Amino acid sequence: MTTNANLATHSFDQILVLLVFLPVLSAIALIALHRAGWRLKRLISAVSVGILLLATIYLMVSGAGNTPQVYPMGDWPAPFGIVWVYDRLSGLMLLLTATLGVVSLTYAIATNEDHNGAHFHALFQAQLFGLNGAFLTGDVFNLFVFFEVLLLASYGLMLHGGGAARSKAGLHYMVINLVGSTLFLFAVGALYGVLGTLNLADLAVRIGLAPTSLYGVIAAASLMLFVVFAIKAAAFPLYLWLPGTYAETSAPVAALFAIMTKVGLYAMLRVHGTLFDTATAPASLVNLIGPWELWLGIMTLIMATLGVLAAMNLRRQVAYLILASVGTLLIALGVNTTESIEAALYYWIHTTLLSAGFFLLADIVRRSRGDDDWRIQPAMPRATLIGGLFFIYAMGMAGLPPLTGFFGKTMILHSVLGSPLMGAIFAVVLTTSVLLVIALARSGSTLFYRVDHQEQQVTAQTVSSFAWLAVFTPLILAAAMVIFALPLTGWLQNTSMQIKDTSVYIRQALDPAVSRLHTEEPKQPNPAHVSPHFPSVNQE
């Protein structure tokens, strides 16, 4: 490595630390200043989110993630210290989080939604802290800690604004996630008990070296982790918390939560992808969760489509649309080839952005119309604009051309060609797409065409122009994803290859020469080979 490259990686490290600690410092400042004026609080929150967006864009453009960047916190070498890992997948998730943060904060400020409770901005920043930490950590226990941070912030955000229905949905959301956290700890404990490490890269190495007698425990612990991530991702049959939570919470929070189900999917890609890579893991464990992802994805997609058909208001329908996209993504992840992961990542960006925007649009419908259920109401003001936006969003979410949903689904279907379950996947994805189109067409005609001409609209609230900006931004980004599809898919293909080739990641994460220690004498030989803990497992 040349000196220039060293300097460059040092500045990347500082940005990585900034991404995690800027939101938490903002959150602390916002709590300390909770009696200050709302202008100051909005300013702090907006500046923090703005810096996050610029920093993630900078990291993305600089190409820092082309090889995984490892930053050992406090210069303790992995696997003894805590490491942050930045690669293409983390970069993509951080950029998505920051984008959603900007969009939903803009909407919250534009509609004064942040005035409905005392600590909206502090909780919002804490949420970003948890998300960024979860996307950057290279350690299973820290993943647990950041999950708890983001969950605790999300409980507060979800309840923001109050109301009985919100509290009830919040209680369900919280209890299922507390059970999930307990399971997470059981799984982490079991993995540590048999393998003696919690660093992801180190775990992958040790699973490769583990004696056959431990495979049962490793598989059980990993499947328990899968259950935890499936709760977060809202996969069948653990999805029942999602529609209520997303439909009852306030619109900007629901928009930010569009990234929350992706945290579970990210964790599956990151943890199980690294632990059970073909290069390191024993052959009997490699395809441990693939079939589960595939079948649960198919079931989730079917149940979510039924939910979209049965939903009694627009917000609940959008919540089930998120669930449908989780099902589609799980199918693609379950097929687990470079092409299917590339397709999944394209669809992943599309669904995160558009479902966030769709929640905001549903809120505008609710504000303009008085309610967003299917009862006949007087005509809403600006019905042409809102209806036009609804039409575009609905096409995108259902997967009709020319928007990203169509290309995402086409890529996913193309990538499963030749898989043994091809017939089932094609049948389910295509049938559910038709049903989604029918359901959304019915909602659109009910909301915009079946109008009570006798009565005048009295409950309509005006929506400021910044709120419109927040609703338009995801569509503009989706349009850009179609126009620049070639460079984007090229980038995603490299990302997918990086995910599938974990040997580079493992080497970077465990090699002390790559850490900042490379200027000094390496204090530890490569710990994967001289573990004090590992031999003791064999004795017992």
Add this chain to the structure above:
Amino acid sequence: MMSILFASLIGFLTAAGVFLSLRAQTFPVVLGLTLLSYAVNLFLFGMGRLKTDAAAVLGKSASYTDPLPQALVLTAIVIAFAMTAFVIVLALKTRAELGNDHVDGEDDASSNEQGGPSA
């Protein structure tokens, strides 16, 4: 002997926790979650292997116990404590707002929340 006692204690706590968290009132659910977190804390502790009369310090004696699970347990206890406090407050809030302590609220509340029938 210690291992059997320890393992059956974890099993008993987990079984009681699962049973209670499947109840329909919020108070047993909160208690069940608390018992589950006790069980998992003991489980984590046991994952460092059970040793008596061994300090969690390297290099001071031949017999030492693994310090990492103790650090994990400490973190888990702090997090579980915060979560329990929060879920109790939330349970009290739903009790006040829904007028009962059933986890789903009243039957009326759950049907209203879906919105009226489509016209």
